[in-house]
Structures are given as C-alpha cells and as structure tokens.
Amino acid sequence: MKTYSIAKSRRLRSTPYTSRIEKQGVTAYSSYNHMLLPAAFGSIEDSYYHLKKNVQVWDVAGERQVEIIGKDSAELVQLMTCRDLSKSKDGRCYYCPIIDDKGGIINDPVVLRLNNNRWWISIADSDVILFAKGLAIGNKFDVQIFEPEVNIMAVQGPKSFKLMEKVFGEEITKLKFFGFDYFDFKGTKHLIAQSGWSKQGGYEIYVENANSGLALYDRLFEVGK
Amino acid sequence: MKTYSIAKSRRLRSTPYTSRIEKQGVTAYSSYNHMLLPAAFGSIEDSYYHLKKNVQVWDVAGERQVEIIGKDSAELVQLMTCRDLSKSKDGRCYYCPIIDDKGGIINDPVVLRLNNNRWWISIADSDVILFAKGLAIGNKFDVQIFEPEVNIMAVQGPKSFKLMEKVFGEEITKLKFFGFDYFDFKGTKHLIAQSGWSKQGGYEIYVENANSGLALYDRLFEVGK
CATH class of the missing domain: 3.30.70.1400 (Aminomethyltransferase beta-barrel domains)
Known part of the structure; x- marks a missing residue:
C-alpha cells in the first residue's frame, strides 16, 4: 500500500514528547484533537507482542x-x-x-x-x-x-507495574483500576491513574509540568532498560 | 527535513475525490475536520505559480x-x-x-x-x-x-472563470463575489459560490450528489486541458 506524508501544519500541534519519539524512530502519525499522535514504530506485529509481554511508554498527549x-x-x-x-x-x-x-x-x-x-x-x-x-x-x-496544559504519557503492559514501582515507590502499586492520585518525581507532583488504552493494564501520567515530564520520560527508559 | 507517514485510521475520513487525487500524485495530507485534506503535489513553489497563472481543482471536502x-x-x-x-x-x-x-x-x-x-x-x-x-x-x-453530506470541490485561479463558463455557461460569470446559486451539470443541480481560499478568485462547488461531483471533477480536467 502506498504511503503518504503528513503535512505538519500549525494546526497539528506537536507534543512535549515529539522530539523524544522522533529520536526513537516513529514512522507514522495520526491526528488526534488537532495534535500529532504517534501511530507506528516499524512493525505493528512486533509492537503488539512487545506490549503483551513487556512495557511501553506512549505519547498520548492527544488525549486532551x-x-x-x-x-x-x-x-x-x-x-x-x-x-x-x-x-x-x-x-x-x-x-x-x-x-x-x-x-x-x-x-x-x-x-x-x-x-x-x-x-x-x-x-x-x-x-x-x-x-x-x-x-x-x-x-x-x-x-x-x-483546556489545561496537560500532556498524558502512558506506561502500558505487564511490566509497567514493576517499572512504575521502581520510579515512584511501592505506594503506586496500591492504586486500584481507574483510581488516581498524586505521586512525587524529584519534587514535582504528577497525577497518575491506573488506566490506559491497553488491556494489559498500566498507568496514565497526566503531566502538567512538561520539564518534569520529559525528565520522567527519560528516567522510565533508563530504569526500564 | 525528515517526513513521516500519515496513518489512515478510520477516524480520518476519505473524501469522494480521494481516489482521483491519489491517481494525480498527491504526496502529503493534512487532517481537517477528521478528514483527509490533500496538502502537496510535489513542489509547493510550482503549485504557487501554477495557481497564480492558471486554474487548480482542489479537494476541500474537509470544509464540512x-x-x-x-x-x-x-x-x-x-x-x-x-x-x-x-x-x-x-x-x-x-x-x-x-x-x-x-x-x-x-x-x-x-x-x-x-x-x-x-x-x-x-x-x-x-x-x-x-x-x-x-x-x-x-x-x-x-x-x-x-452535518449534511456535502463535499466541496474548489476551482481556483485566474483561469477558473473561463473554465467554469465552459462547463456551466455564461450565467455563472454573473455570480458576484460571495454570492451563490444553483447551476445544472447534466441534470444535477450544484450549489456554487464565487469564493475560495485563494486571492486569485474562483468558485467553490458544494457537491451534494457525489456521483455527479465525480463526473464534474473529470469534466473540469477534460475541458481544462
């Protein structure tokens, strides 16, 4: 199937994580609430199995x-x-x-x-x-x-629970499904819910402080290695 | 600049003209009102000069x-x-x-x-x-x-007036700027306004009958050769 480029006009807003995901090799975008939503990083099948077994960090800032x-x-x-x-x-x-x-x-x-x-x-x-x-x-x-400046980052998959515990401590594992609370990352509070788009479960981090969000993004990849 | 593909999910609606413009070599899309908006056909500079001097037919069905x-x-x-x-x-x-x-x-x-x-x-x-x-x-x-099923096709550029006259007859040249009326194309009435996105002027055809719209699309290219 022929592919077409996405014209990044001003009406398609980038997210705070766009620079990160482009470095990580995003290949396709969709548009969601006038924002860029990363849609593919190579093979969709590989991504599926990776999500079923491991943990993935998603830029879902389009969930305004x-x-x-x-x-x-x-x-x-x-x-x-x-x-x-x-x-x-x-x-x-x-x-x-x-x-x-x-x-x-x-x-x-x-x-x-x-x-x-x-x-x-x-x-x-x-x-x-x-x-x-x-x-x-x-x-x-x-x-x-x-519309507040909130840019959600999702941490999804069976290994998301262990990863988030390593970053936020044991307290976060007590969050029930569809419960949310504020958790500290290096002095900044982030609203985190046990929720997300995948059946494997995981968390959505409602990032209000973009700088802290980016540091957290990098930390998740560091700890998750 | 690196380019990224657009993921054509179901949330990004095609238009009745999508098959035509893909055959004509569209290279990039934007998204507009949850619909595919053709954004480029090769060089933007060439398109600009072509519009300034000639006539272009645009798929602007995204103008819902x-x-x-x-x-x-x-x-x-x-x-x-x-x-x-x-x-x-x-x-x-x-x-x-x-x-x-x-x-x-x-x-x-x-x-x-x-x-x-x-x-x-x-x-x-x-x-x-x-x-x-x-x-x-x-x-x-x-x-x-x-939201009625209306898919606008724009005919823009200095030669649009002559082209539209050939297809719809002299009556259409009497339309004033920002006036609209119904005009016949092979037995189907189309609402046509003297309006559009380009300063060069032209028309917007509010196509309600998609089949007639496609026949009209083809006719415009035939006559405009």
Whole structure:
C-alpha cells in the first residue's frame, strides 16, 4: 500500500514528547484533537507482542483535558453524559459516553473527578470543549471551561507495574483500576491513574509540568532498560 | 527535513475525490475536520505559480457544513457569531468569526444563508457542530442541527472563470463575489459560490450528489486541458 506524508501544519500541534519519539524512530502519525499522535514504530506485529509481554511508554498527549470548575460543574458534567455520576467519588475515573439530545455519541472520554467542583474530561477525538461551552452558555451555568496544559504519557503492559514501582515507590502499586492520585518525581507532583488504552493494564501520567515530564520520560527508559 | 507517514485510521475520513487525487500524485495530507485534506503535489513553489497563472481543482471536502434549520435557526446562528446578520440575504455568503463567551475564536467559517430558516456554516477545522448543539440544547431552541453530506470541490485561479463558463455557461460569470446559486451539470443541480481560499478568485462547488461531483471533477480536467 502506498504511503503518504503528513503535512505538519500549525494546526497539528506537536507534543512535549515529539522530539523524544522522533529520536526513537516513529514512522507514522495520526491526528488526534488537532495534535500529532504517534501511530507506528516499524512493525505493528512486533509492537503488539512487545506490549503483551513487556512495557511501553506512549505519547498520548492527544488525549486532551476539558477542565470544568465552579459551582455548577457537577451539573454540567452530568448533563453531558448518560452515565449516573450521583455516587461518584473524588480520585476516581469514570468511563462516560457523551451524548447529544438525540442520544448520538459525541465522545467516549474518561471523566476524572478531582473534586465535586473540579472535573477533567479526558477526551477521545472531538472538540468536547465546544459542546461543554455551548451547554454552559445556553444554561447560564456558573462554570469555567478551558483546556489545561496537560500532556498524558502512558506506561502500558505487564511490566509497567514493576517499572512504575521502581520510579515512584511501592505506594503506586496500591492504586486500584481507574483510581488516581498524586505521586512525587524529584519534587514535582504528577497525577497518575491506573488506566490506559491497553488491556494489559498500566498507568496514565497526566503531566502538567512538561520539564518534569520529559525528565520522567527519560528516567522510565533508563530504569526500564 | 525528515517526513513521516500519515496513518489512515478510520477516524480520518476519505473524501469522494480521494481516489482521483491519489491517481494525480498527491504526496502529503493534512487532517481537517477528521478528514483527509490533500496538502502537496510535489513542489509547493510550482503549485504557487501554477495557481497564480492558471486554474487548480482542489479537494476541500474537509470544509464540512453544519446545517441548521428550523424556527430558531437565525437566532442560533446570530448567537454564535459577532458579525451582525440582521441584514443578511438569501443566496449570500458571510465571513463570520464564531466566538465563545469570552470572545475567544472557535472557528472562522463562511456562513451561507440558504433562507432565513436554513443555514450552512462552512467550517474551518473544529467541531462547530458541538458548539451549535450545546447552545441549542441549553437555550431550548427549536432547530435541527446536522452535518449534511456535502463535499466541496474548489476551482481556483485566474483561469477558473473561463473554465467554469465552459462547463456551466455564461450565467455563472454573473455570480458576484460571495454570492451563490444553483447551476445544472447534466441534470444535477450544484450549489456554487464565487469564493475560495485563494486571492486569485474562483468558485467553490458544494457537491451534494457525489456521483455527479465525480463526473464534474473529470469534466473540469477534460475541458481544462
């Protein structure tokens, strides 16, 4: 099959990890939330078996966050999804299909309840922020809605648990599936969830401090050797 | 500069013209509204001079339409943009920045007034449909909002006027800038606007009948030889 280049225009945002993954030999990109999503590093079959047996670090910064804070934030988030969030708890992730007024699916994000007045919607590929803004304006909700500078790095595969323990200590192994908490790396706190795109399990690190994230990226490869 | 492939996943929609442009030697794509946008056919300099002097046919199906119909459609469209549309007329295009409640730009589309209860927002790269849906739901507007199957083909450059006249007859040369009307091609009506991305001028053909659009595509190249 003939391959075509991706035109890196300004509308396709790089991620903080782009320089790293290009050095590591990425060969193809997709676009996800107007951002470059690494799609291949050579053979897809090799990558599959590697993930099933070992550990992989992924640049999934394309999973952008829609942050919703304020008095009416819980009401707005509930209005967006068909999932009942009335018994949701701080520090937990919820898989929440976002639907329109006809029941059509707009997105299937993971929603993080930081607290009842502060939520992150960790989105798949569509501009959910615009749906949230439209609903908030139309309903005159008292909320603030924005895209915080969060660039997720995923650590996935059966060996991810041991690797993350070596970097963050035993505490991180106590995280339950879809639980999240803050963990220290050299003086910087990172929000880490036990979650991700692979059935093998692993973690997603919601990097807010890009410099610390890059140091952490390098550290994971160093320790994981 | 090293180039990277584009991973054609299912999230990146092809257009009806993709087979044509791949035969014509497209080398790079960008992504625009979750769709493949042809970005290069060899040298960018050659393309530039060709456009300045001749005529080019572009696959810009990525310019998706947000169709808004119904009793409150004019009110909704006005709510989305800072441009005053109170004196707008049927059959005219309007360049309308779409802004959020803080004045931040969400999109800079061309809005087509088909009539006062039927509008197309011909969008740049963001999911404006979600903003429209959120606003409509929040305000309980009586409207229907959807993405019609429209795939724009642009005919641009100084020789586009002569070419289009040969295909559609003299009538098309009477279209004013940012005016649109329906023109017949072998028994199928196509909405055509005098508009487009190039300063050299030209037309955008809002193709609703893909089969007729492909026949028209081929005809333009035949006549334009």
